[in-house]
Amino acid sequence: MDKNNIIGLTLMMVMLAVYFQFFSPEPPISEIIDNPVVDNSPSKLSEKANNEVALDLPLDPSDSNLNQLNQLNKLKYGFFISKIAGEESFISLTTEELEVTFTNKGGTFKNVEIKNYATYDSLPLHLFNENHAIDIYFEHLSKNISLKDLFFESELIKYSDSTELVYSLDLNGKRLRQIYTIYDQGFVINYRIENDGFDELIDIKNLNFYWEGKMPKIERELLDARQRATTRYYSISGNTDYISKTSTEYEEMTTDEPVKWLAFNQKFFTASVIAENGFSKGVITLAPSNDDQIVKQGALSSEIPFTDFVNNQARFKFFFGPNKYSTLNEVTEGFSQNIELGWVFLPFINKYLIIPIFNFLERFMSNYGLIIIIMVLIIRLILSPLTYKSHISMAKMRVLKPELDAIKEKHDGDMQKAQSDQMELYRKAGINPLSGCIPVLLQFPILVSLFYFIPSAIELRLESFLWADDLSSYDSILSLPFNIPFYGDHVSLFTLLMAGSTILYTMANSQMTTIQGPMKTMQYLMPIMFLFFFNSYPSGLSYYYFITNLVSFGQIALFRKFVNEDKIKLIMEENKKKNVNKKKSKFQTRLEEAMKANQTAQKNKGKKK
Structure with missing residues (x-):
């Protein structure tokens, strides 16, 4: 999972935090009069x-x-x-x-x-x-x-x-x-x-x-x-x-x-x-x-x-x-x-994409566990062009990693200069640094739409699948004799599988990314946070995300088989030769100007001290 994916998931965490803030369990209330x-x-x-x-x-x-x-x-x-x-x-x-x-x-x-x-x-x-x-x-x-x-x-x-x-x-x-x-x-x-x-x-x-x-x-x-x-x-x-x-x-x-x-x-x-x-x-x-x-x-x-x-x-x-x-x-x-189907554009996605797919599958099968699996496959297939673009962007970043590391070492301590040289390298190699972020952000609304749809789907109410007796409520494989703050008094197996598969997916993806330091730590911290957030959520939702992770494993294996990084490297070398005298884009010019202004401000601030 590269930096761009982290941005998308961080946005989701913000939304989840807002959701739990406004839907936190109500405290005990004093005795009120009847009616x-x-x-x-x-x-x-x-x-x-x-x-x-x-x-x-x-x-x-x-x-x-x-x-x-x-x-x-x-x-x-x-x-x-x-x-x-x-x-x-x-x-x-x-x-x-x-x-x-x-x-x-x-x-x-x-x-x-x-x-x-x-x-x-x-x-x-x-x-x-x-x-x-x-x-x-x-x-x-x-x-x-x-x-x-x-x-x-x-x-x-x-x-x-x-x-x-x-x-x-x-x-x-x-x-x-x-x-x-x-x-x-x-x-x-x-x-x-x-x-x-x-x-x-x-x-x-x-x-x-x-x-x-x-x-x-x-x-x-x-x-x-x-x-x-x-x-x-x-x-x-x-x-x-x-x-x-x-x-x-x-x-x-x-x-x-x-x-x-x-x-x-x-x-x-x-x-x-x-x-x-x-x-x-x-x-x-x-x-x-x-x-x-x-x-x-x-x-x-x-x-x-x-x-x-x-x-x-x-x-x-x-x-x-x-x-x-x-x-x-x-x-x-x-x-x-x-x-409750969400807010802003999320109801539109649920009404005209998620619900029609769900209702269509209902016509042919009554097992909602299988319906969720097929929904994952259909949605991942729809999103596969975006996923592929994100994977190509990650592959390009891996190819450039040695040169990026050299730039960091050359300008150790001078972040603005290092960033400026990185942007110049991206320009010559023909890489848009946002090309990996945009596909992730475009997938994000669908991910959040399902976060609203599945808990509200009455079709899942009292429907059992495997060990879960109700896909609209949490699944419990172990009842605890005590309550763990922010976790609960039970253990949800689907949530454990979802969190565990997310960690494994992160580990597999880390071999393909250039992320280091705190951002890398955040990749492993987020699944642990999910473990607490989703433990009391509908098992159907945790199950959906678990299946999504499994399908993502398959996509990674498929992309690795068909994406030739040596060929990508050759293309980027050709781009460097062609773009030697190419003018900087307006975006890059504005970004470098902002970096220089920030660097000047930092120096002036240091002189005042």
């Missing part, structure tokens, strides 16, 4: 205030407790008092991907189970359960009325490829209908609200949506799950944001621009509400949890445009499903951002 999001919700605070006002009103002391409760309910619900009494009933609908249970109390979801997926403990996977609640509320006669407190009439209509569930609320001819359409396939549930004079019962023309929930632990590692969980929104204009995944305190984020969707986003699964015409605005909250079965808790709240409600244009979608790119990309605009 802090609920307590801080404006709607709930208003409801509490209404109750307190009602309790302060004088009651007839001769009334029984039941009569007093009835009076309180009349004060609280007014015109809606007839709809707060009833018997809760449930309707369950099953499709190929979902099992959804609805309740007539509120006319909303009671439970949503994702079929064909399970938790790490092989339990049913629920994205909506008793820890979630959806409510639509409004103001009537200065009172907050919540649909979740009212009982609806239900009607079930079956179509050829879908089922429609209608929840109706009829108050003296003024009707509200909530209509759910669930299809035989897919993770999307359509939802619309129909108004028939019901808008006349709403004083302040606001219809508010509120969804609070606790995100369940469904993966192996709780800390990793917490580092990947958040609430996020996407605006009509295409802006997106989310609450910091590493936050250990209650946080709230508000946007006043129209919002397209809001989501509870975990590492591999998302629960979301999407507005066809957008919400008026949005608020998302996120808070930590001390419960080891809860990742985080949060809330999504927004305003439904009242004109949409009046004109029967209040249409929505609910999504409960996996963070699979092909699935999310079909839901609505920007929805694929629920998968």
